[in-house]
Amino acid sequence: MDPNPDTRDQNVGDIRLAIKSVHVLSSGSAEQHKEHRYGTWMPRTMWALLSRSWVKLPINYFLIEHRNGIFLFDTGLDPKITFDPTYISSPIGRFLLRRIFRFHPMRESRLDKVVTDAGFNPSEIKTAVISHLHFDHVGGIDQIPQAGLLVSDREWAQLSLPHPEREWVLRDHIEIPGAQWHPIQFQHSDDPLLHMFDGVFDVAGDGSMVLLPTPGHTPGSLSMLIRREGWSPILLVGDLTYEAGLLEKNITPGTGDAAELRRSYAKVRGLKEQLPDLVIVPSHDFAASKDIAHATGLLH
Numbered sequence: 001m002d003p004n005p006d007t008r009d010q011n012v013g014d015i016r017l018a019i020k021s022v023h024v025l026s027s028g029s030a031e032q033h034k035e036h037r038y039g040t041w042m043p044r045t046m047w048a049l050l051s052r053s054w055v056k057l058p059i060n061y062f063l064i065e066h067r068n069g070i071f072l073f074d075t076g077l078d079p080k081i082t083f084d085p086t087y088i089s090s091p092i093g094r095f096l097l098r099r100i101f102r103f104h105p106m107r108e109s110r111l112d113k114v115v116t117d118a119g120f121n122p123s124e125i126k127t128a129v130i131s132h133l134h135f136d137h138v139g140g141i142d143q144i145p146q147a148g149l150l151v152s153d154r155e156w157a158q159l160s161l162p163h164p165e166r167e168w169v170l171r172d173h174i175e176i177p178g179a180q181w182h183p184i185q186f187q188h189s190d191d192p193l194l195h196m197f198d199g200v201f202d203v204a205g206d207g208s209m210v211l212l213p214t215p216g217h218t219p220g221s222l223s224m225l226i227r228r229e230g231w232s233p234i235l236l237v238g239d240l241t242y243e244a245g246l247l248e249k250n251i252t253p254g255t256g257d258a259a260e261l262r263r264s265y266a267k268v269r270g271l272k273e274q275l276p277d278l279v280i281v282p283s284h285d286f287a288a289s290k291d292i293a294h295a296t297g298l299l300h
């Protein structure tokens, strides 16, 4: 099944110059516990309730200017969560959220404004790839009703489980009227570079943006490999890790399935062995802008 045929390029196999630019967009920043970001022996409920140490995290997402149109990787945080007490409908969810994240009220970081400030027209966004369904990655989907929303079928299946909100998958902000969700299936690839992954999904049909299953943070989390001639390859990994260096050192965070995270880390490190200049870019890494500027030749 081709979920989004109009994004497919006719010049299959030509990845040389299909991508024009990659931009880091920001929903602002928040704070999380040190144990959450850097890992701990404590179970999640314990550090959420007991930890007193907070560290800052940026909330980023990405815009990719491709010759077929504008693509997003994630859509950031809806600023309403920072000032609207009803954004999370369950009282337990509101109680726990305050123990996991500290948000400072923001009103200026809605996706339509952020995209416009970056020099693009939000109504021209063709497709948003969603790395996983956590609220800080789907917060802008109501601003781009025309866009196809690609998510892995394994991630989408979480919505059918009882109480997905307990894992921060907020159905009220995902199953919104008019949203054009397309759950995708990864397909076999003959590319020897990608053989260790359980399938691939080629977003534009030209090899320039390839989705790879990297489960562990959530069951259906995915990453996107961006390739263009003259650039270092870029791997956007969502929340697979909070800092690229932690993945390279095999340090898992305080949340997610640690064994599955380590399996995905090994695959990403295997990819980096084959592509030594691969730049790994997590969504909540302060180095994202600098690393993408280096990869795309804007910084030397």
Ligand SMILES: [Zn+2]
Pocket (backbone or CB within 6 Å): 132, 134, 217, 239
């Ligand atoms: Zn997440």
